[in-house]
Amino acid sequence: MEKLSTSISDFEELRQNNYLYIDKTEFLAKIISSDKYYFLSRPRRFGKTLFIDTLEKFYQGKKELFKGLFIYDKDWSWEEYPIIRLDFNRLEHSTTENLKIEMEEFLNGYAQEYDLKLNSTLISSKFEELIIKISEKENKRVVLLIDEYDKAIISHLSQDPEEIKIAKSNQNFLKTIYDNLKPLVKHLELVFITGISKFSKLSIFSTLNNLKELDMHPGFSHMLGYTEKELHHNFEPYFKEFAAETEISKEELYAEFKRMYNGFRFSDEDIRVYNPYSIAKALAAKKIDNYWFESGTPSFLIELLKDEQYEIPKLSDLEVFKSQLKAYDITRLQLIPLLFQTGYLTIKEKLGRDFLRLGYPNQEVETAFSQNLISELSNYEADLSLIRKLRLAINNFDLEAFIVNIRYLFESIANINIPAAASERESYYHTMFYLIAELLADRELKIDSELLTARGRIDMVVESKDKVFIIEFKANQSAERAIKQIKEKGYADKYKLKDKEIILIGINFSTDQKNISEHLIETIN
Missing domain, CATH: 3.40.50 (Rossmann fold)
Known part of the structure; x- marks a missing residue:
């Protein structure tokens, strides 16, 4: 080999x-x-x-x-x-x-x-x-x-x-x-x-x-990076070896690698590629981890996000003119083309001749970017053991433990880099909650944020093997108002055919208390 x-x-x-x-x-x-x-x-x-x-x-x-x-x-x-x-x-x-x-x-x-x-x-x-x-x-x-x-x-x-x-x-x-x-x-x-x-x-x-x-030229989309076919054809022995040394089957490994490392799309051609560096690192170490981000996120991108007060949740589902991704002048830095060209965003879908839908390429980029942003926005290094506790609480349907740990996490970042204006504090806490939730995603939990429906955007959906958690976030309002919005907008309707238990979670954040002030949990039978 x-x-x-x-x-x-x-x-x-x-x-x-x-x-x-x-x-x-x-x-x-x-x-x-x-x-x-x-x-x-x-x-x-x-x-x-x-x-x-x-x-x-x-x-x-x-x-x-x-x-x-x-x-x-x-x-x-x-x-x-x-x-x-x-x-x-x-x-x-x-x-x-x-x-x-x-x-x-x-x-x-x-x-x-x-x-x-x-x-x-x-x-x-x-x-x-x-x-x-x-x-x-x-x-x-x-x-x-x-x-x-x-x-x-x-x-x-x-x-x-x-x-x-x-x-x-x-x-x-x-x-x-x-x-x-x-x-x-x-x-x-x-x-x-x-x-x-x-x-x-x-x-x-x-x-x-x-x-x-050649960067967005049809015919050169997979000139760099590995297609799904190239991965299976060239790396089969390495996946067999990886599977033999772990408790994960080869089929599960392929699925997990696809979720973690695939998804980069550079042109109108619907061809997506894996990051080659991450593939080599993960197979060599026989460990699925965030490798592409080892050298961190460029500081100027964080500075731009802060300076423009950009709504971070929108990055996961962003509609743009194709022309917005073209060249830019360094004296007038533009966030979206920078994020696209540096690989933090990619083409998810072509919407007609002139429009594109952008989003994070894969879980590796999304998770590591969220971790980096939490650190930069709060001077707090995300406690991975706490993230594991949050995942465990969701998987065990221990929602009270989930809320307790969320409270603990926000207590640990209180009074750090928090905006003075009340309106900015609301946006800040919403963003932090979104980033923390993004870290929960793994092969057992699927996380969708700012999910667009016909009647509005759902703040967050967490889906496990047998349950769907629909979460609505409010600031300086009430948990009851959050639950009411989920019901009025029919956010649960699209999940009722999945034969999974549906749990509604309303969370209200107090910008004065700098933490969750109340929450409500309801189950739909």
């Missing part, structure tokens, strides 16, 4: 050392046989660097590395091309001056490798000169591979004006680099650029108007 890698992005190392590689060379074949300039944005840890490396090895003519893969027996010359590979993860960018120094050292390094002397003084001109001189010396067009083009920009996205100033300055500098690429068409075989975010073409790729954007 081939080894699993969670950190190797070197195609040659994977192929020569018996590591599992999921064949994505079908997309490589599409790329090299059509256009010249490409751009691909994907969330972090989706395999962008590995794909860049695969392109590099292809253009180095290393055919034997591709033996058994889609592209191997295709009619390609497999000739070697000169390659310039620029990885912005490796360049220091705390100031634009530092970035310029790093870029100049990078260009001088390539000039030395090809025994060339560069005469230009401007870095942008030196980059152009390097490409022309390499092409002329080797008598071949140059392959230019740029990985994480936006690293020097998004690392400085913040509400801090000084950080935004650095981001803008870095962006302006990089624009001069890319502006010099278009006139070099006769010297370039391929330009392939990757990143996480997509900034306005006018601000960074203004002259590359023939740049083919």
Whole structure:
């Protein structure tokens, strides 16, 4: 059985050392046989660097590395091309001056490798000169591979004006680099650029108007990440081994992996993929956990959520114009395209030609995002043992214990980061209750928040194997009013055909007491 890698992005190392590689060379074949300039944005840890490396090895003519893969027996010359590979993860960018120094050292390094002397003084001109001189010396067009083009920009996205100033300055500098690429068409075989975010073409790729954007392009939806078919076809032995060492059957494991890690959709094509990093980590450790969030949520996203006072529950079911997901300007950060491009939201459904429904891709993203938000909004690290008690209380139908533990949790975050205005406090507690409830979801409990019905939105539905809990939240009103709304709006109607016991829970929150003031529980027979 081939080894699993969670950190190797070197195609040659994977192929020569018996590591599992999921064949994505079908997309490589599409790329090299059509256009010249490409751009691909994907969330972090989706395999962008590995794909860049695969392109590099292809253009180095290393055919034997591709033996058994889609592209191997295709009619390609497999000739070697000169390659310039620029990885912005490796360049220091705390100031634009530092970035310029790093870029100049990078260009001088390539000039030395090809025994060339560069005469230009401007870095942008030196980059152009390097490409022309390499092409002329080797008598071949140059392959230019740029990985994480936006690293020097998004690392400085913040509400801090000084950080935004650095981001803008870095962006302006990089624009001069890319502006010099278009006139070099006769010297370039391929330009392939990757990143996480997509900034306005006018601000960074203004002259590359023939740049083919693959991020939402039909036909490239599963270029990175694993489809359901790829998961079952390539990882079957690992699931068997996982199942043999646990009390979970292989079928249950597949279902749990789908709930936790599947769901990323990047285009109009209804093709959803698994996060490859999480799959490798979970199968290697034989443990289902939140792996994609190990490095945490970028602070600027939290700052944006706070600054815009965004209603967090809406993120799980959001209708937007397709155009809202396109490029944005860093001086005017927009929350929804940022959340989509960084992978926190994904396409759940296409609603006609111009509209999309967005939501969290999967349980891993939703749970870890909720945990992170609780911590950021309250300075409280969610007590996982308390979350387990809440799950246990629901599963054992011990609703009084559930309420007691909810009270305890809110007591532990009282007086921390609580807004002064009463109206803002109501929204704050509603959001905190929503985030806490989102942490309860596991394979035994299905959680739906802000669930849309024909007559309104249900605050929360918790569904177990034999019960449905419909929860309505009120602030500074009454638990009785919450129960009355559930009944008047007919929130339980859609669940009556499920042959499950239906329990209505009304909760009233007092912003003065900073906790639950009363609750009511009713069972529908």
